[in-house]
Amino acid sequence: QVQPVESGGGLVQSGGSLRLSCAASEFIPDYYAIGWFRQAPGKEREGVSCFSSDGGPTYYADSVKGRFTISRDNAKNTVYLQMNSLKPEDTAVYYCATDSLMSGSSCLDGAWYDYWGQGTQVTVSS
Secondary structure, eight states: OOOEEEEOOEEEETTOOEEEEEEESSOOOTTOEEEEEEEOTTSOOEEEEEESSTTSOEEEOTTTTTTEEEEEEGGGTEEEEEEOSOOGGGOEEEEEEEEOOOTTOOTTOGGGOOEEOOOEEEEEEO
């Protein structure tokens, strides 16, 4: 069973940058989707960015387009989320998830995933 583990969260000022890492406990099959999600207090979980599969297209929430970049290093079995130009509204717990998704499903929809990390807190001060 794949177990993602997130790291890299922290406190940063508005306009700053952070890079989150998601390391998997074992090899992630290339047909698995991998996504980053976030949940702020009192708000629903939001899909931030994802790979539909290894080599497949990437997707971003409108709120982070142009500021966040998802990438992966297969040799390290790790997925990254580079977050630039951070805003206070980006403050949330960020989660990494992976799973094999049904054809046609959106990798930004967390309901499709069974394997989740424990989350890492990102706090952006104004």
